[in-house]
Structure formats: C-alpha cells, structure tokens
Amino acid sequence: AQKITQTQPGMFVQEKEAVTLDCTYDTSDPSYGLFWYKQPSSGEMIFLIYQGSYDQQNATEGRYSLNFQKARKSANLVISASQLGDSAMYFCAMRDIRRDDKIIFGKGTRLHILP
C-alpha cells in the first residue's frame, strides 16, 4: 500500500539559511509522482513542486528544489535562502498513477523561520 512519511513535525531555521524537509514514500509501483505543497497560517494550499518517478533530473522551481533519491525512496524538499514568509506547514504527497491517480499526503512539517 502507498505510504508517505514526514518525520519532522517541526523545524526552526534561521532566516537566509537553506532548509531541507524530509519525505520518504513507499509504493510497489514503478510509475508515480511526488508533490510538495505549502500551507501558510491562512489555510490555503499552495503547490510548490512536482517530480515524476521517471524524470531524469531533480525538479527545481525558483528557490525550491526536490532532492529525489529513487533507490532510497526519498523526495526531500530543499528551500534555499529561507525567508520569513516561508514559515508555514509543508506537505509531501504521492500520486499513484496505476491506481486511478489516488493522491495521498504525509502528516506535514511545520517550518518556523527565525529573524
């Protein structure tokens, strides 16, 4: 069965430092996709980045990059040069392409950026 694990319930990071948020997943299917979303205190869900299981290169979007290690089944989110506005809840999610595109989420990591 699919499973997404985020082991860091909370993190405190100094402003301007780089941040790595951990995500490991479990699936027996070779075809899947991985997402990261941000949820600020206002509650909306904001899409950050996507990685397909067959993508040859790690995904990048501005200050966000995804450190995809397929053999280890990990898809860590890296935020470079953190900003105060990065303080939020971050969720990792997995799309199961062979099971009708079911998408499940991890429990999230709450990131606090310190001035």
Added chain:
Amino acid sequence: NAGVTQTPKFRVLKTGQSMTLLCAQDMNHEYMYWYRQDPGMGLRLIHYSVGEGTTAKGEVPDGYNVSRLKKQNFLLGLESAAPSQTSVYFCASRHLHNEQFFGPGTRLTVL
C-alpha cells in the same frame, strides 16, 4: 475563473444530523478529491473521482458518501454526523498530468 469553490465555509451540526458539502470547479478538470485535515494528521483522502459519474474510496471513507453527477461538481455527504467528523474539509481538482488545485476549505464542527 473562480477556480475551486466550497460551500459552505463554516457549519455547526448536532450529532445525527446530515449535510452535504459542495465543491465546484470551473477549470474542466477530470479529477476531483475530498480530504479532511485534522491536527497532527495531515490531509487524509476521503473519496475521489476520476471523471463524471465515477467515485472511488480513499483512506478514510467510512461515514461519508460522494456523488459526481456533473463534471464540475463533487458532493460530499454526511448521513449521520458524529463528533469524530469535526474537521476542516478540503476539496481539490486537477487535470490529467498536473498538480491539484485546492478550495479554501470548510470548517465543520459536530456537537
């Protein structure tokens, strides 16, 4: 474009009452999803739909029913509400290869 909208935004129910949450999207997306968000639990998938007239169970489907009679709408029903169903409910939709777009959420309290 309104994107994904959810009705209502807030609701308080008594145990045993029924209600329907409406999700509407104007992006012609095939896929639609209902999640619930509880503290420390992340988002848990309740039901989802891969197209008009289809529905499938997610991780926590018990106590909920859904219908997708029109492509743009996905309804979530609670037949007999229980306090354990107090939560924030999010609807999402997506096109085939793209990310999910989320609604603003519905905060439901069951007394």
